[in-house]
Amino acid sequence: MSRLAHRDDSAPSGVSGRSGVAPAPRSGVWLGDAIGDRNNNLNLIRILAAAAVLVSHSYPIALGPGATEPLSETFGFSLGHLAVVVFFFISGCLISESYARSRDLRVFAWSRLARIVPALAVVLVVTVFAMGPVFTDLATADYFARGETYTYLIRNLTLAKLQYDLPGVFADNVYPDAINGSLWTLFYEVVAYLGVALLGVMGWLRKDTRSATLAILFGGLVAIHLWFPLPEALAYRLDGSIKLFFAFFLGVQAFVHQDRIRVHPLGALVALAGLVVLRDVEWGYPVVIVCFAYLVLVLAYLPRGAVLGYNRLGDYSYGLYIYAFPCQQIVSALLPGISPLGLMVTAMPAALACAVLSWHAVESPALALRRRLLRREAAGPVAMPRAA
DSSP: OBTBOOOOOSSOTTOOSSSSOOOOOTTOEEHHHHTTOOOSSHHHHHHHHHHHHHHHHHHHHHHOTTOOOTTHHHHSSOHHHHHHHHHHHHHHHHHHHHHHHOSSHHHHHHHHHHHHHHHHHHHHHHIIIIIHHHHBSSOHHHHHHSHHHHHHHHHHHHTSSOOOOOTTBTTTSSSTTOSOTTTHHHHHHHHHHHHHHHHHHHTTTSSSHHHHHHHHHHHHHHHHHHHSOOOHHHHHHHHHHHHHHHHHHHHHHHHHTGGGOEEOHHHHHHHHHHHHHHTTOTTOHHHHHHHHHHHHHHHHHSOOGGGGGGGGTOOOHHHHHHHHHHHHHHHHHHSTTOOHHHHHHHHHHHHHHHHHHHIIIIIHHHHHHHHHHHHHHHHOOOOOOOOO
């Protein structure tokens, strides 16, 4: 968020794909019936997840690397990790839906690029050319003379090999030298997109034995990673990525088997019970994530009424995710010694303002342009009238 992944809506945010919005029955709904209704709570859940990342990061940014983040002692993973898992689960479901709706692989690829790249490019440019010169301890000419100033832009835009520092920027912060520690998930987000495209081309996004076999194989890999010792270097590389891919793949499976998944309040109670029972069990992580994923579906598709009004505002989650860390570092530089709570309260409005501006000035126009280009391409060339 990777992004942070986010819906590729063909209708404006908050506009239902169906006529009217019926209240969710107390007996629950089948996911297959609910998933086509765009007027749901996914935008709200994602903005709350992005805010949770900011809350979680406030502890190491204010107190230093290694600071204990919320939920770490309860579940063995932080609030920030849970928020990113929620992002990836939702993304797995919606990106699979996006692939199913795309006319071809090229349309799917352009849709994904239009959602991630424009906002990422803008935040990187703002970081390098506006924020960097102000908060570096180097002379401005020296800052712009360093090659690292420009490789930060190039490497992070391609996501190939991220660069977290800029010359002299935030060098004296409590959490030093890190400009935007949230960007690391975007690489895995793009890899997951490629995985969906590959599964789609192979025909494995259909509900059949191949999809079930793939789920079993992936579950086996997660089990091996969690329960069998691996070389330290390999375990370090796999720990973050495989957990995110697991959450994403749960979303893919939810989409594939949507007509078999009942979203029900009683199911939410079972999921909550699973969280309580398995939170301290060493091997319980995959089941805990499945429980959280089911709760996301319940919160996304069952609550109706006034809560749906958030959809009228826009999808600010990606912007909040990519601007939060730099805003927090700026506050930390301006207010040395600030507490985690003070950092949350101070940085949240600034990051949210950046997110709102990003959505209305960059992200939404980019998506609108992409839709216009695709419609123009689908319409084909205009026939010229013949001469008399």
